Amino acid sequence: MxxxxxxxxxxxxxxxxxxxxxxxxxxxxxxxxxxxxxxxxxxxxxxxxxxxxxxxxxxxxxxxxxxxxxxxxxxxxxxxxxxxxxxxxGLGVEIGDAEHGNVNVKEGVKSRGRESYCELCNGEAAKRCVPCEILCCEKHLKPHQQKGHKLVDPEVKIEELRCTQHGKPIQFYCKDDESLMCLMCTGGQHQEHKVVAVEIAHVELKGVLAAMYPHVSQSMQSVASQLQQVQEEEEQTENSSRDAEDRLEEKRMLVCQFVNVSVDLMKSEINKRKMEKLSLLGKQRKKLEQQMENLRKGKSTMDKAFQELEAVCFLQGSKNMLKRLRTMSDFKSMKRTPLPVLHFSKEEKTLDGLITLNKKFMEKIQKGPEMVYLQHPEDLFLAKHPEKDYLHHPEHLFPVAHPEKFDLDQNNLRNHYGRTPSLDPNSAHRLIDISRSLRTATLTEFENQYPKHPDRFDFHTQVVSSESFSSSRHYWEVDVRSSCFCRIGICLNSMERKRRGRGCKLGRNPESWCLEKRDNEYSALHNDQCNDLFVPRDPERFGFFLDCEAGELTCFGDSRVLHVFRGNFMDPVKPAIGVWDDGDSVHFVRLVK
Missing domain, CATH: 3.30.40.10 (Zinc/RING finger domain, C3HC4 (zinc finger))
Known part of the structure; x- marks a missing residue:
């Protein structure tokens, strides 16, 4: 049989x-x-x-x-x-092959290509059977499913599912090396490693991703909110700039109209005074010309009389000649009074004033290094001398005084620059517990089961915020009442976090700036340099005002300025916290604008 x-x-x-x-x-x-x-x-x-x-x-x-x-x-x-x-x-005859789930397969057929047709009936392929290395349609797929064969999408290459070293199917995952292996790979260097089946590793990794998913979603919402704010500020800036340009064009027209009318009025006044003086001068000229004509005639008469040689004839005409000459002699005593010279100094001074004002205006605009162009319209209200501004409206982006003239009143800073940073769980040391609100950091005795992450502090009990700043101005506060030994400040996003030693500790490297509270003593630290601070009473809060463009970090103890750090804060920096006494906690204060 x-x-x-x-x-x-x-x-x-x-x-x-x-x-x-x-x-x-x-x-x-x-x-x-x-x-x-x-x-x-x-x-x-x-x-x-x-x-x-x-x-x-x-x-x-x-x-x-x-x-x-x-x-x-x-x-x-x-x-x-x-x-x-x-x-x-026979090789060319279809046989029932258990290797293919008792499906009739032509002997010797192995599909290693990327065709999308079933190799049993040439129908549309639904899956690729990894052990059998063939493509199957839905009809011929069932025996492979019942057999428990591994099935993948038709586009997946068989080579991708095999060990690159031995060419065998991948069945295991090494947790220590985070690598995929075949059965032959389980020996050698992986013998003492923690090796699990790929299915188990798949489930575990999905669990890790599921735990991280809410944080990623929350971060996306936060970034989306910030992105929306940036887009709104961009739109507001465009509108404000466009409105300011339109107003300047209107003012240009008004200024030009004013100058044209003023010059026309001054020219009209000058012409009027010119015509009045020319009229008077014309009358004097005509009178003098008449006198000159009479004198010319008298001289001509005298010349003729000198030429008359006959005495009787000379004497006969001398009587009339002398009478005319005596009449002309009256001109000798006549004096001409010069008319006043026309002066236009008043009109010229008016124009000179406009020219000087325009020169000062241009010089002030062109002094780029000495001016700060506001990035937020409300910054105009923080200037100490608003009367020196060109425009006193928040929608105008015009230059104002240098940053040192800004009012450092904390209420103003809270209202206009207040931020509430959130702690980044991916950066927290395993002994630091992060609250659900992501604002409180507490040092505990037991390690939290945080996943491995390149941003995590491995040796120092520190944590940084999710937000980073590289432009504009920002103000935040940290409550330190529940901590006896802590450091609060900022650090560059690139600060080292994985090495032992002081180089990864806040304030002990060139990439961090912070205040230290140790019992009742306070100090400012940067690049392993410590400056003792005189604090009359223990502050409940530390406040930090970061001006990235000015390169200044102003540190407050309650309402008192404790220290000012200066540096290059145009690279991304993050608010940072370090806690070193068990049970101590600090948290970011929620600032509501």
Missing amino acids: ASSSSDIGVILDELTCPVCFDLYKEPTALPCGHSFCRVCIETFWENRKEDTGCVCPNCREVFPQKPKLEKNVIVANLVENMKLKKGKV
Whole structure:
């Protein structure tokens, strides 16, 4: 009676090497009873390279000495008989193959490509069977599912699911090295490592991601909110700038109109006074010209009389001549009074004043290094001398006084620059417990089960905020009443967090600036330099005003300025907290604008 396809499938399962997943080649049995290909078991032992003896890949039984490998004649004969039985059917004839879930498969067909057609019926492929290395449609997929074969999407390459070193299917995950392995990889350097099945690692990693998901979602909401604020500020800035330009154009027209009208009026007045003086001068000129004409005639008469040689004729005309000459002599005593010179100094001074004002205006605008262009419209209200501003409205972005002239009253700072930072759990040392509000840090005796993260402080009980600042102005406060030994300040986002020693501690490196509270003593620290501070009474809060463009961090103890740090704060910096006494806690104060 011929064997059914299901019988052949059962026999094939028993004659398959658990290492290479092929029919046995020179099968050998270990003392524990499990069989393997001679080459597979020897390769497995060679890759382990330990002195703990030889291990069975199936049951993990350890043999202190390498077992003598002898050919399992019975299994070898069964393999040969199975090959003969399959050979009688023929390579090109469909047979029931248990290796493929008792699905009729053409012998010798292995799909290693990326085609999307079922290799049994040429229908649309739904999945790829990893052990069988074939594509299957929905109809021919069921036997593989019942068999428990691993199924992946048709686009996945088989090579991606195999060990790059041994070419065997990936079955395990090393937690210590965070690497994928096949059965042969479990020996060697991974022997003492924590190795689990890929399915277990898959579930565990999903759990870690699920725990991190709320924080990522919250961070996304926070970033989205900040992004919206930035976009609104950008739009407000564009509108304010456009409105300011429109108003300046209107003022330009008014100024030009004023100058044109003023110059026209002054020119009209100058022309009027010119015409009046020219009229008077014209009358004087005509009178003098008349006098000149009369004198010319008298001179001509005298010239003729001097030429008259006859005495009688000379005397006959002398009477009339002398009468006319006596009349002309009256001009000798006539004096001309000069008219006043026209002056336009008043008009010129008016124009000179406009020119001087314009020059000062331009010079003040062009003094870029000495001026601060406000990034927030409300900053105008914080200037000590608003009367010196060009415009006194918050919607105008015009230059005002240098930062040192800003009012450092904390109420104003809270209203206009108040921030409430949130602590970043990914940066917290494992002994620091973070509250659900992400605003309180408490030093505990027991380690929190935080996941590994490149931003985490590994050796110092410190934590930084999720927010980083690199521009504009910001003010926040930290409540230190519940702490006896702490450091509060800022640090560059690039500050080292993984090494031991003082270099990773707040205030002990060039990348951090902070205030220290140790019982009733206070100090300011930066780059391992400590400045003792005189504080008359213990403050309940530390306040920090960061002006990134001015490069200043002003530190307050309640309402008193304790210290001012100066540095380059255009690189991203984060508010930072360090706590060193068990049970102590500090928290960011919520500032509501």
